[in-house]
Amino acid sequence: MAFDGDLGRSLTTTGGTIMSFMEETQAAIAPARLVRGDETWAQVMNDVAEWAFGGRPHDPRMPPTWGVDFSRVYGVEVDEPGGPVLAAVSSAWSFDIPVPGGRVPAGGLTWVSVRPGYRRRGFLRAMIAAHFQDCAERGEPMSMLCAAELPLYGRFGYGVASQSVSVRIPSGAALRPIPAADAVHVHFDTATFADHDALVQDVRKQAGRSRAARPGWTELVTIGAREQRLTNTDTHLRETERLRVAVARRDGRPTGFALFRRDGKVQANMTESVTAVEEFVATDPASAHALWQSLIGMDLTAAVTVDNEPLDGWLFSLLLNWRAAKPLVCDAIHTRLIDLPAALAARRYAAPVDLVLEVTDPLLPTNTGTWRLHGNRDHAEVTAAPGARPDIVGDIAAFSAAYLGGTGLAVLEDAGQIRETTPDALELLDTALHSYRAPALATDF
């Protein structure tokens, strides 16, 4: 798993000089420059992000950058007549995520923002190069992100590793009965950091480490991020009630929770109130049933909404008529292998696999080459195999998309991103990569 931090040389040439991705992107933005951030950037980072994303102003009583890990903040500075301007920022979370058969450290790229007026000058590209370098130096063989726009990140070698579903469940919708749900008790409360942080963090951890853990399951990694999740801002309170929590317990032990807010809307004496679930975590199907039942059965609400449900989430096993919930599918986790051999060796395989993979990675050429993957349910090994005849040939985005075991190789083959040179090799690798449960995010970031 160790990575020596040397991302090697890219084949890109500028004026005859061979440059790394990092060098190339920095040269391309000159005289603007890539700079590292620190705590003093809190206000200006928030300003750049507000310009980038629009929306309501930040509540001035709240810290501007909840929980951001300043050791991972980068920006691009531009000299203007009035002095230097911070034109772009990005940060990352240090995740430790489940993958099939193990756990892997991963850099979660976030806060990617470029001020209008400074776009399409290569600032995002420069920050991505810095992020890749940062992940490599920290020994993270993988980067992941949630994309504001789907087409943005493929050019940097990211692939879509999971899909999520948004639903609007009509109030009172019927659930398939689960007898074990009767032993689960649900209690409602107003959510506060002081009262609920330890509890929700404990349930998140249980869910991310149980047999039913999903690859890619992110936990909130800083106290600031956890605090933000359990805090009401002015913006929230202008639109909804305070943050509420439903806690599921079995024999007194917490086994799930849902964080939600209702908007209390009434039109012509008819309730149109929607319960928006912001985070839903259950450690077993019976707890999920008890929580959904208590939310869907709440009086004076028209519907319950939730985003980020996995395609094979328990909600869809339980809802008898899930078509009525108008499911809408979206891309969720985007992954990018920074150190392909280390990442492939860090997971386990659902079926025995012994194949030679030829990988192309124009940005991080240490991944480019021919690798022998030998693995099964208990063991995996990846060795360089220069000169060996490949069974499968593909680009880094394809291997990145398939890594968590939720994106089938057929889709990537059909898109021309991966191909086999040995008959049935793709089907064999697909079976080996498959994850029993689809990858999913605990929360987007």
Ligand SMILES: CC(C)(COP(=O)(O)OP(=O)(O)OC[C@H]1O[C@@H](n2cnc3c(N)ncnc32)[C@H](O)[C@@H]1OP(=O)(O)O)[C@@H](O)C(=O)NCCC(=O)NCCS
């Ligand atoms: C999206 C954003 C970060 C791009 O930053 P940028 O500095 O303009 O991007 P770059 O100049 O480095 O462009 C890199 C590549 O992405 C492409 N690109 C940039 N923005 C794009 C967009 N919105 N849609 C499609 N492609 C885009 C560029 O054309 C360029 O392509 P190339 O590699 O083929 O030359 C910036 O426009 C922004 O802040 N948008 C609003 C906030 C946002 O969406 N953030 C992303 C959160 S995940």
